[in-house]
Amino acid sequence: xxxxxxxxxxxxxxxxxxxxxxxxxxKYIQVNGEGSWRSLPKxxxxxxxxxxxxxRWINYLRSDLKRGNISSExxxxxxxxxSSMGNRWSLIASHLPGRTDxxxxxxxxxxxxxxxxxxRRSSSETxxxxxxxxxxxxxxxxxxxxxxxxxxxxNKTYYIQKDVPKIKPKDSPLTPNIEEVLLLPTPDLEQETxxxxxxxxxxxxxxxxxxxxRESPVLRSDEAWxxxxxxxxxxxxxxxxxxxxxxxxxxxxxxxxFNDIVDNDLLDPDGVLAxxxxxxxxxxxxxxxxxxxxxxxADKMLATHEDLQESGQFSSNxxxxxWYSCSSITSGFDDGIERGNEIWDEKEKMLSSLWxxxxxxxxxxxxxxxxxxxxxxxxxxxxx
DNA sequence: AAGTATAGCAACCGCGTCGCC
DNA sequence: AGGCGACGCGGTTGCTATACT
Numbered sequence: 001x002x003x004x005x006x007x008x009x010x011x012x013x014x015x016x017x018x019x020x021x022x023x024x025x026x027k028y029i030q031v032n033g034e035g036s037w038r039s040l041p042k043x044x045x046x047x048x049x050x051x052x053x054x055x056r057w058i059n060y061l062r063s064d065l066k067r068g069n070i071s072s073e074x075x076x077x078x079x080x081x082x083s084s085m086g087n088r089w090s091l092i093a094s095h096l097p098g099r100t101d102x103x104x105x106x107x108x109x110x111x112x113x114x115x116x117x118x119x120r121r122s123s124s125e126t127x128x129x130x131x132x133x134x135x136x137x138x139x140x141x142x143x144x145x146x147x148x149x150x151x152x153x154x155n156k157t158y159y160i161q162k163d164v165p166k167i168k169p170k171d172s173p174l175t176p177n178i179e180e181v182l183l184l185p186t187p188d189l190e191q192e193t194x195x196x197x198x199x200x201x202x203x204x205x206x207x208x209x210x211x212x213x214r215e216s217p218v219l220r221s222d223e224a225w226x227x228x229x230x231x232x233x234x235x236x237x238x239x240x241x242x243x244x245x246x247x248x249x250x251x252x253x254x255x256x257x258f259n260d261i262v263d264n265d266l267l268d269p270d271g272v273l274a275x276x277x278x279x280x281x282x283x284x285x286x287x288x289x290x291x292x293x294x295x296x297x298a299d300k301m302l303a304t305h306e307d308l309q310e311s312g313q314f315s316s317n318x319x320x321x322x323w324y325s326c327s328s329i330t331s332g333f334d335d336g337i338e339r340g341n342e343i344w345d346e347k348e349k350m351l352s353s354l355w356x357x358x359x360x361x362x363x364x365x366x367x368x369x370x371x372x373x374x375x376x377x378x379x380x381x382x383x384x
Numbered sequence: 385a386a387g388t389a390t391a392g393c394a395a396c397c398g399c400g401t402c403g404c405c
Numbered sequence: 406a407g408g409c410g411a412c413g414c415g416g417t418t419g420c421t422a423t424a425c426t
Binding site: 014015016017049051052055056059060102103106107109110111 | 391392393394395396397
């Protein structure tokens with residue numbers, strides 16, 4: 001049985017709002033207030049669906065809306081928040097006074113995603129870590145060949161394929177298995193935002209690269225890392241991470257991953273979540289976009305399918321040279337998706353509370369007694 | 385100048401969630 | 406508990422201005 005339409009659409013007007021309609025809606029809401037959207041059009045004498053009225057009011061007519069271009073500060077905020085929240089437009093909008101979710105969504109789709117896409121394509125050889133998004137090169141307008149909405153259509157390339165067999169925990173994370181693929185939606189396209197804040201500390205640097213001396217280290221294939229799982233941080237510090245198979249009997253997430261993180265000092269000052277032996281809980285997935293695939297371990301990309309040499313939190317699409325971040329994707333086994341969602345939700349909750357007030361009295365997270373260093377590290381991690 | 389492709393924005397649509405009964 | 410309505414969110418579409426040939 002299908003869901004009943006939100007309103008009787010017979011005889012209702014669609015499309016652009018006229019100034020007269022706007023005026024009617026504004027006057028009605030000024031007198032009666034917001035809400036009761038279903039009955040509003042009838043009461044106000046508008047031949048519109050309630051949803052349409054609500055949308056028009058929220059996105060266009062509200063007096064507290066900020067007009068004009070998105071500022072560079074706002075853009076940076078959007079990038080930052082999007083890197084941690086994904087397409088939670090309303091959540092992102094709540095941090096940008098006067099901006100609506102629709103506006104931010106449109107801005108992302110029309111401006112930022114292309115900037116990042118362009119940046120990615122031009123970075124197939126080396127990937128500068130710090131990017132001033134406001135200076136990102138906007139690709140020249142293409143000539144001929146209508147392929148519009150490419151940015152949005154790209155989303156259709158990815159999908160969750162829940163029914164395929166999952167990679168078993170005992171399988172080598174570096175063993176490609178084309179038949180066992182978990183395709184994901186496109187947070188990858190979004191999470192790689194290249195704001196200095198969001199990327200700096202969690203990227204894997206190329207230990208062999210002289211660029212480590214710069215503020216803009218590069219990502220590169222590294223055989224050594226593959227063997228040792230060694231990370232080199234911006235500070236110059238090296239850490240070896242021992243990745244252990246996920247133990248399904250160890251429900252670390254349900255037990256409160258954040259309390260674990262805080263309790264066990266798993267975050268370094270840079271906000272990098274250190275995995276250590278005995279910390280069960282990483283899932284392996286084969287991340288595949290049709291041309292290339294990569295293997296992830298928890299929130300870390302282990303290796304691409306093509307040559308198994310790419311490592312760190314980013315994986316390159318071999319064909320296009322595009323780089324995908326998968327830092328917040330955790331999925332794979334029987335309960336991998338759910339676990340990933342839990343992480344995501346938890347992360348979001350924490351980030352929101354942090355962002356709002358820096359108030360660390362979140363009892364469920366056992367955060368009330370953490371020191372400022374841990375606080376900063378958590379912020380860095382949540383934004384990574 | 386005219387035709388066509390593209391970008392950007394406004395609006396629509398379907399679905400999930402929440403609260404009430 | 407579950408059915409239903411209302412609301413909110415995110416994805417998608419359609420329209421229009423602009424760029425380009």
